[in-house]
Amino acid sequence: MLxxxxxxxxxxxxxxxxxxTATVSRAFSDKGRISSKTRQRILQKAAELGYRPNIxxxxxxxxxxxxxxxxxxxxxxxxxxxxxxxxxxxxxRNLIPLKKTLQIHPFERNAIPDEMGRYxxxxxxxxxxxxxxxxxxxxxxxLVNAARHNGIPCIGIGPAPAPxxxxxxxxxxxxxxxxxxxxxDTGRRHPVYIxxxxxxxxxxGFREGYxxxxxxxxxxxxxxxxxxxxxxxxxxxPETDCVLCANDVLAIGFMKAAFDNGRRIPxxxxxxGYDDIHPARYVNPALxxxxxxxYDLGVKSVQxxxxxxxxxxxxxSESIQCDLILxxxx
Amino acid sequence: MLxxxxxxxxxxxxxxxxxxTATVSRAFSDKGRISSKTRQRILQKAAELGYRPNIxxxxxxxxxxxxxxxxxxxxxxxxxxxxxxxxxxxxxRNLIPLKKTLQIHPFERNAIPDEMGRYxxxxxxxxxxxxxxxxxxxxxxxLVNAARHNGIPCIGIGPAPAPxxxxxxxxxxxxxxxxxxxxxDTGRRHPVYIxxxxxxxxxxGFREGYxxxxxxxxxxxxxxxxxxxxxxxxxxxPETDCVLCANDVLAIGFMKAAFDNGRRIPxxxxxxGYDDIHPARYVNPALxxxxxxxYDLGVKSVQxxxxxxxxxxxxxSESIQCDLILxxxx
DNA sequence: TTGTAGGCGTTATCAG
DNA sequence: CTGATAACGCCTACAA
Numbered sequence: 001m002l003x004x005x006x007x008x009x010x011x012x013x014x015x016x017x018x019x020x021t022a023t024v025s026r027a028f029s030d031k032g033r034i035s036s037k038t039r040q041r042i043l044q045k046a047a048e049l050g051y052r053p054n055i056x057x058x059x060x061x062x063x064x065x066x067x068x069x070x071x072x073x074x075x076x077x078x079x080x081x082x083x084x085x086x087x088x089x090x091x092x093r094n095l096i097p098l099k100k101t102l103q104i105h106p107f108e109r110n111a112i113p114d115e116m117g118r119y120x121x122x123x124x125x126x127x128x129x130x131x132x133x134x135x136x137x138x139x140x141x142x143l144v145n146a147a148r149h150n151g152i153p154c155i156g157i158g159p160a161p162a163p164x165x166x167x168x169x170x171x172x173x174x175x176x177x178x179x180x181x182x183x184x185d186t187g188r189r190h191p192v193y194i195x196x197x198x199x200x201x202x203x204x205g206f207r208e209g210y211x212x213x214x215x216x217x218x219x220x221x222x223x224x225x226x227x228x229x230x231x232x233x234x235x236x237x238p239e240t241d242c243v244l245c246a247n248d249v250l251a252i253g254f255m256k257a258a259f260d261n262g263r264r265i266p267x268x269x270x271x272x273g274y275d276d277i278h279p280a281r282y283v284n285p286a287l288x289x290x291x292x293x294x295y296d297l298g299v300k301s302v303q304x305x306x307x308x309x310x311x312x313x314x315x316x317s318e319s320i321q322c323d324l325i326l327x328x329x330x
Numbered sequence: 331m332l333x334x335x336x337x338x339x340x341x342x343x344x345x346x347x348x349x350x351t352a353t354v355s356r357a358f359s360d361k362g363r364i365s366s367k368t369r370q371r372i373l374q375k376a377a378e379l380g381y382r383p384n385i386x387x388x389x390x391x392x393x394x395x396x397x398x399x400x401x402x403x404x405x406x407x408x409x410x411x412x413x414x415x416x417x418x419x420x421x422x423r424n425l426i427p428l429k430k431t432l433q434i435h436p437f438e439r440n441a442i443p444d445e446m447g448r449y450x451x452x453x454x455x456x457x458x459x460x461x462x463x464x465x466x467x468x469x470x471x472x473l474v475n476a477a478r479h480n481g482i483p484c485i486g487i488g489p490a491p492a493p494x495x496x497x498x499x500x501x502x503x504x505x506x507x508x509x510x511x512x513x514x515d516t517g518r519r520h521p522v523y524i525x526x527x528x529x530x531x532x533x534x535g536f537r538e539g540y541x542x543x544x545x546x547x548x549x550x551x552x553x554x555x556x557x558x559x560x561x562x563x564x565x566x567x568p569e570t571d572c573v574l575c576a577n578d579v580l581a582i583g584f585m586k587a588a589f590d591n592g593r594r595i596p597x598x599x600x601x602x603g604y605d606d607i608h609p610a611r612y613v614n615p616a617l618x619x620x621x622x623x624x625y626d627l628g629v630k631s632v633q634x635x636x637x638x639x640x641x642x643x644x645x646x647s648e649s650i651q652c653d654l655i656l657x658x659x660x
Numbered sequence: 661t662t663g664t665a666g667g668c669g670t671t672a673t674c675a676g
Numbered sequence: 677c678t679g680a681t682a683a684c685g686c687c688t689a690c691a692a
Contacts, residue, residue: 007454009669020679025671033677055455056395057669059386060684067397067433078625079608080419085410092436101452103397104432106422122431124337125385223612256612278409282553282586284614295408339685350663355687363661387685391668 013051017042028053064129067101068305071119071143072134074106077222082249082277083294084134087157090298091132098306100129109197111139120146130154130305136199153308155301159201165314168301172274173205175290175322179244179272180209182324188242188270194219194229194254196246202274206244215240219250226253230261241269242330248273248280248289255283255329270330285328293320343381347372358383394459397431398635401449401473402464404436407552412579412607413624414464417487420628421462428636430459439527441469450476460484460635483638485631489531495644498631502604503535505620505652509574509602510539512654518572518600524549524559524584526576532604536574545570549580556583560591571599572660578603578610578619585613585659600660615658623650 014021019038026034027042046052059065070091075081088102095102107119116139123131123146130153133143140158147154148166155166162169176193183191191214193206207214215237219229226249233240233254245251251273255265263269265285273280276291297320307315344351349368356364357372376382389395400421405411418432425432437449446469453461453476460483463473470488477484478496485496492499506523513521521544523536537544545567549559556575560583563570575581581603585595593599595615603610606621627650637645 010671011669021670022672022680023678026678029671035677038677050454052451052454054390054669055457056386056389056393057684058671060384060390060669060686061671063386063684065386078419080412080415082410082412082415085412085415088434089410092434102434104418104422104434121382124380124382127385223608227612252609252612256614256616259614278553279582279609279613282557282582283609283612284586284589286586340687341685351686352664352688353662356662359687365661368661384685387668388687390670390685391687393668 008051067103069103069128069131071105073109073137079222083275086294087298090295091302094299094302107139113142116142130309132301155305157301162317167317170292170320172201176202176205177209178324180206183242184210190239190241192237192240192243194245196221223253226250227257230254230257244272248275248277252283266330272330288327288330289325291323291325338381397433399433399458399461401435403439403467409552413605416624417628420625421632424629424632437469443472446472460639462631485635492647497647500622500650502531506532506535507539508654510536513572514540520569520571522567522570522573524575526551553583556580557587560584560587574602578605578607582613596660602660618657618660619655621653621655
C-alpha cells in the first residue's frame with residue numbers, strides 16, 4: 001500500500017535516463033554546469049515519471065531547510081489574535097519571492113526561559129532557514145538570544161528598547177504620548193488608561209502626553225476584557241471623559257459596552273485604541289487609534305530577514321513610525 | 331564561523347559516551363528496548379553537551395516530517411482573513427498534543443489545476459505528516475485529490491457537497507435558509523442577498539428560506555466591499571428592508587456605511603452576516619450571523635487528521651451545524 | 661540490552 | 677559538461 005505511493009528516487013531515475021545522479025541533481029539545482037539540452041530532457045522526463053527531489057535528503061545535505069518560522073507569544077483567550085493576523089499577512093505576502101515557507105509557533109506568553117526548551121530545540125535542530133520573533137516577553141528574548149548564539153538568521157519585532165541590529169521596533173511611549181497630547185489639546189479633563197499586558201511604556205507616554213494625572217484600569221487583550229473594563233470604569237471613575245486603550249480589541253469591546261450603555265462617543269467619552277487593526281475603521285463609531293502599521297511591520301521584517309538569508313552578518317535595526325489616526329471616536 | 335555553530339552529531343556524541351550510535355538513537359526514540367539507566371545517562375549528557383538529533387536526517391529515514399500543512403485560498407485584499415484566523419486558532423490549539431508543527435500555505439484563490447504545481451510539489455516531496463485543505467475552490471480540490479492519490483493524510487474543510495470520507499463540511503444552503511426564513515417570519519418585505527464569492531448555495535438557501543423573491547447584489551470579501559455594497563443598495567434597491575451578507579466582514583462594512591448614512595438598524599434595515607467571526611458581537615449594533623462554529627471546525631479537523639495520522643485509512647466525513655445567532659442587527 | 665552495518669535520497673568534490 | 681563516490685546524520689534490522 002504505502003509502497004504503491006513510493007516515489008522514484010534519484011538513483012532509479014538516473015538509471016532510467018541512462019545518466020548519473022549527479023547530472024540529475026544539477027538539472028534541478030540551478031547551479032553546477034549542465035547543458036541546457038540535458039537539463040531540458042531531464043526536467044521533462046521527470047515530469048513524465050513524476051520524479052521530484054526528496055526535500056529531506058536535500059535538507060540533510062544542505063544543513064538547513066527552506067522554512068522560516070514565526071514565533072509569537074500566544075494570546076490565551078478564545079479569540080484570534082488580530083494584531084498577529086495583520087503582521088502575518090505582511091509576512092506571508094512577501095515570502096513567496098524568497099521561496100520560503102512559513103511555520104507558525106505560538107508559545108506561552110508567560111513562559112520562563114526554562115519552559116522554552118521545546119522551541120529552542122526546534123531552533124537548534126537546524127530546521128529553519130531563519131526566524132522572526134514577535135513580542136517583548138521573556139520567551140521572545142530567550143528565542144532571540146538562542147538564535148544569535150547559534151548563528152541562526154533572526155529578526156525580532158517588538159517595542160523599544162531594541163538591540164542595534166536585527167530588530168524592528170516601534171516606540172509605544174511615543175505612540176501613547178500622541179494620544180495623551182491630543183486629549184490635552186482637545187480639552188478633556190479626566191483621562192483613563194486601560195492597560196493590556198504589563199507595559200509601563202504606554203502608560204507613561206500617555207501620562208506625559210497629557211501632562212497631568214491619568215487614572216489606570218486593568219484591561220487585557222480581548223473584546224470581553226474591554227467590555228468589562230467599561231463596567232469598572234463606570235463604577236470607579238465615572239467622571240472619565242476620555243480613554244486610551246492598550247489595544248484596539250480592548251477599545252472595541254469597551255466602546256461596545258459604552259454604546260449599549262447609552263454613552264455618546266465621543267461627545268461624553270472619547271476613546272482611542274492602539275495598533276490600528278483593520279476592524280477599527282468599521283466599528284461604530286469608527287475607532288481612533290495609534291497605528292503601528294502592522295502590515296508594513298510584517299513586510300519589512302521579511303525584507304530584513306531576506307538580507308540575513310542572503311548572507312549579511314547582520315542588518316541595522318529599523319523602526320516603524322507610530323501615528324495617531326483620528327476617526328470618529330475621539 | 332559557521333563551523334563554530336556546528337552541532338555535535340550522533341557519532342561524535344556516541345563516541346564520547348563510549349556507546350554506539352544505536353543506543354543513543356534508542357534513548358531519543360521512545361521505542362526500541364533500552365535500560366532506563368542508560369537512557370537517563372544519555373539524555374543527561376546530551377543536555378550537557380548540547381546534542382540534539384538532527385531533524386532532517388530523522389525525516390529522511392522516517393520518510394516524513396512532523397509538520398502538518400494548512401492550505402487555503404488566499405484573500406487577495408489588504409485585510410487579514412478573519413474566517414481563516416478563527417479556524418487556525420482551533421487548529422493551533424490542538425496541534426500541540428500531536429507534537430506536530432503547523433505550516434501555512436495560502437494559494438491563489440482562482441488558481442487552475444495547472445497553477446497548483448508549486449503546492450503539489452510541496453505535497454509530494456514527502457514534507458508533511460498530513461495536511462488540511464480549506465475551501466471549495468478548484469485549487470483546493472486539486473490538492474485534496476493529489477493527497478488522496480499519494481496516500482497523504484488529508485482532511486478537507488468546506489461547504490457541502492463533500493466526499494463521504496476525510497472531510498469536514500457545513501451546509502451553507504441550510505444556513506442561509508435560516509436567515510431567509512427569519513426574515514419571512516419577522517415580516518420583512520424586501521430582502522437582498524449580498525454575495526461573496528460565486529456561491530449559488532447561500533443565495534438559493536436564502537431564497538428558499540424566504541420563500542419569495544430576493545434581489546442580489548455583488549459583494550466581495552472585505553469591509554470595503556461591504557460599504558460599497560451599501561451604496562449600491564441605496565441606488566438600486568432603495569426599498570430594501572433586510573439583507574443577508576455572504577460573510578461577516580461584508581456585513582460589518584455594510585452596516586458601517588448604513589449607520590453613517592443614518593439608517594436605523596434593524597428598524598429600517600435588518601442585516602444578518604455569515605460565519606460569526608468574533609468581532610460580529612462587538613460592532614454596533616451587534617451583528618446577527620449564521621455561525622459556522624469556526625473554532626470548532628479547526629479543532630475537529632485536527633482530531634480527524636489525528637486519526638489518519640494514527641493509522642486509520644480514512645475517517646467518515648463529519649458536518650458542523652449551522653445556527654442563526656440573533657443579536658441586535660436583525 | 662547493546663553493538664554493527666547498511667540504507668535513507670541528495671549534494672559536493674574531484675576526476676575525466 | 678558529465679560521472680563516480682564520499683559525505684550528510686540518523687534509524688533499524690540483525691547479530692551478539
